[in-house]
Amino acid sequence: MKKDETITLGKFKQTKKKISNSQRNFMISTFSVIAFLILWEVCSYYKLVNPLFISSPLKIVEAAGALFVDSAYLNHIGVSTYEFAIGFLFALIIGIPIGIFAGWNQIFNAIINPFVSALYVTPKVALLPIIIIAFGIGITSKIVVVFLMAFFPIVMSAQKAMSTLDQNLIKAARSFTASEFQIFRTIALPSTVPFLLNGIRIGLGQGLIAIVVGEMYASTAGIGYHLTHAGQNLKTAEMFVGVAVIAISGVILTGMIGLIEKKFSSWKPE
Incomplete structure (x- = not known):
């Protein structure tokens, strides 16, 4: 052979x-x-x-069947989906360039690092009263909360990616008279992809948490708002339906990111 x-x-x-x-x-x-x-x-x-505190799977399925034909509940899901999508999109659009450039440029990193480090470890729940005062109890405040929760994992992952660049490869590229832009485009950016996907996966989970917390704190619509309303009326099965919706959404989204991450795993530097 x-x-x-x-x-x-x-x-x-x-x-x-x-x-x-x-x-x-x-x-x-x-x-x-x-x-x-x-x-x-x-x-x-x-x-x-106690069925008052923990419902049964069959009752939860029964409650889900009733809720998913209710236009009001579908509107709650639509509101939460919109808030999450817009907030997370802004986190990607703003967080990825800032993280990459901060990892690439030491001066820029020195400027923003104190703020990123401080806000990264600050519980975003503590900022909710300020956000609610500034943006009201409508959709905008929830978008801001999602953005803040998802933004920092993405930025930190991008910065981490730049710190793992193969310096020997960069020196070799410079020896062949490659410009800084060429090195950045052909070496630095591809190396950040696996780390960025990991940061996006973490950001997804944080964004879903932000939706529920923000809507439970002050809102007039959304899954978190419905969870609070169902809890106040002791509708345990309906509460678990909302929890299941968030959990299943998280599993599907992180699963999709995981599949993409596997395709780019070979790009990660040793």
Whole structure:
């Protein structure tokens, strides 16, 4: 057998093994979720938990069926989706360039680093009263909260990416008279992609938290607002429907980012 055929066969076996491992892990995860739901339903059926505080899966599904045909609830979902999409989009558009340039330019990094570091560790919930006073209880304040929650993980990830650049590769490029812009475009930017995707994935989770917290604090519409309203009226099943909507949305979005991240994992420097 030729050497190339041996290498190809080895790669095929490795790929097949990875696929089988993925299938096994998926089956285990699915089984664990189903087992948890069955145990939850059994505990609820035999009243091992107080139904006033924790509903059962069947009642949650029943409540979801009623809510998803209600135009008012669909409007709550639409409001939250809009707030999240606009806030997160602004975080991407503003955060990625700032993070990359801060990692590339030491003077710019020195200027913004104190502010980024201070606000990154500051609980954004503490800023909610100020944001509400400045922007009101409407959609704008929730967009600002989502932006702030998602912005800093993206900026920090971009800065981290620039600190991991292969300096030997940059020196080699300079030895071939490559300009700073060429080095930035062909070496620096591609190296940031895996780290940026990781920051975006973290930002997604933070943005979803911001939606719920912002709408629960002061709002007239949205999933968080409905959660608060259902809780005040002791509608436990409806509360869990809102939690499930946020959780499933987060799983889908982070799963999509994870798939993209796998495609660019080879770009990450050793």
